[in-house]
Amino acid sequence: MAENWFRYEQPIEGSSGNIFLFPHAGSSASFFASWKKGTNHKCGFFPVQYPGRENRRKDTISPSIKELAKAFVKDESELLTKKPFVLFGHCMGALICWEIALELQRKGMKMPCAVVVSSSASPTERAIEKADDMSRDEIVDYLCRMGFIDRSITEEKEFFEYYLSLMKIDMMWLKIYDYEGQREKKINCSIYSFNGRDDDKKLLNQSLEWGKFTQNNFTQKLFCGGHFYLSDDPNEVVTSLEEIILKSEKQ
Numbered sequence: 001m002a003e004n005w006f007r008y009e010q011p012i013e014g015s016s017g018n019i020f021l022f023p024h025a026g027s028s029a030s031f032f033a034s035w036k037k038g039t040n041h042k043c044g045f046f047p048v049q050y051p052g053r054e055n056r057r058k059d060t061i062s063p064s065i066k067e068l069a070k071a072f073v074k075d076e077s078e079l080l081t082k083k084p085f086v087l088f089g090h091c092m093g094a095l096i097c098w099e100i101a102l103e104l105q106r107k108g109m110k111m112p113c114a115v116v117v118s119s120s121a122s123p124t125e126r127a128i129e130k131a132d133d134m135s136r137d138e139i140v141d142y143l144c145r146m147g148f149i150d151r152s153i154t155e156e157k158e159f160f161e162y163y164l165s166l167m168k169i170d171m172m173w174l175k176i177y178d179y180e181g182q183r184e185k186k187i188n189c190s191i192y193s194f195n196g197r198d199d200d201k202k203l204l205n206q207s208l209e210w211g212k213f214t215q216n217n218f219t220q221k222l223f224c225g226g227h228f229y230l231s232d233d234p235n236e237v238v239t240s241l242e243e244i245i246l247k248s249e250k251q
Contacts (some may be wrong), residue, residue, distance in 0.1 A: 003073075004056050005076055008033040010045040017084035017113065018044035018247035019238070022093030024119075026143075026167035028053045029033075031090075035234045040244045044083070048093075049070070053166055053227065065173050069099035071106070080110060084245050087112045088194075092170055094120035095177065098213070101187045113248035114190040115214075116241060119199060119227050123182040125164035126174070136164070143167065166206060186215045192244065193220040194237065196229030 001088035007029040011018075023031045050068065051059035062068035073080070089097035094117035101115050144151050154160050191214040193207040211218035221240060225232040 004059065005072060006046045007049045007055060008036060008047050008180055009030060010036055010041060012041060012044045015041075015043050015083065016242070016249060017086070018046060018079070019086050019088060019241050019245070020097075021045070021047045021085070022047070022089035022096045023067055024048075024091035024093055025170035026163055027090075028166075030054060032210070032234075035238060041238065043086075043245055044112065045238075046079075052169065055158060061169060062173075065095055065177055066099050068173075069096055069103050072096075073103045073109070076085075076118065080104070084113050084248055086114050086116055086241050086244055088241055089117065089118040089120070090118040091120055091227075092174060094118060095123060095174075098123050098182075098187075103187065105187055111187070111189040112194050114244050115187065116192045116244070117207070117210055118194040118230060119196065119203065119207075120193070120210075121203055121206035122213065123185075124179050125206050125209070126179055137166070139164070182213070186213055189214045190216045190244075191218050193218070194230070194240070195220065195222055196225040196227060197222045198224075198226040199229070200227070 021029075021032045021035075023029065029047035029049040032045075035047075036045065047057050050062075052061035057251070062071060087097035087100055089095070094115075097115050097117065101112060104111055140154060141245060191209050191210050195204055195207055223229040223233070223236065230237045
């Protein structure tokens with residue numbers, strides 16, 4: 001098993017299952033670090049660290065979301081088969097979870113109890129603009145408008161330049177992703193769409209399209225807040241994810 005795929009993880013011996021958390025574009029496993037505080041987890045907790053950032057800054061960056069998913073499944077196949085699990089991806093992380101589920105299905109491996117897509121349009125919708133067509137200021141304006149960052153972060157120059165370098169990589173991934181090629185695909189597990197009630201209405205409607213990509217059940221669950229609702233009350237999100245695993249045990 002590759003040790004570097006996870007950071008701030010909390011394995012729980014004898015737990016009912018595991019939750020794998022995939023961060024949004026420009027982010028890293030540290031986005032989920034605070035989720036460990038004040039929460040009595042019933043399931044193992046595994047924030048995923050993409051190569052090329054934080055403690056994996058020297059690791060080779062995957063050329064695409066699909067290749068990233070394949071590498072994750074290859075490296076973590078043992079952990080993925082140990083217990084029931086949920087894949088949770090926020091924004092861009094949802095596409096990575098989708099590709100992981102497709103790879104598991106293609107290889108005939110154990111499927112997740114559910115793929116939980118957070119603040120994400122369906123895999124046929126381009127949800128982000130092209131980085132190479134935008135100036136630095138246009139990228140900043142776009143990220144602020146979408147709620148990815150607060151404009152005050154640009155004053156922390158060293159950190160912001162590092163963040164921007166990650167964001168450009170992730171936007172490249174999103175630019176070259178094969179959205180059209182996903183239209184006829186379905187996964188044999190449930191899909192849940194987690195959204196903030198105050199998020200962009202267009203995105204809320206697009207997230208309902210995820211129901212077309214499962215052979216199983218689809219459920220949308222709304223939380224208080226906007227695009228980053230999960231930062232407002234992470235305990236509620238974690239509890240909801242654990243309930244999905246516990247529910248699957250009873251079926």
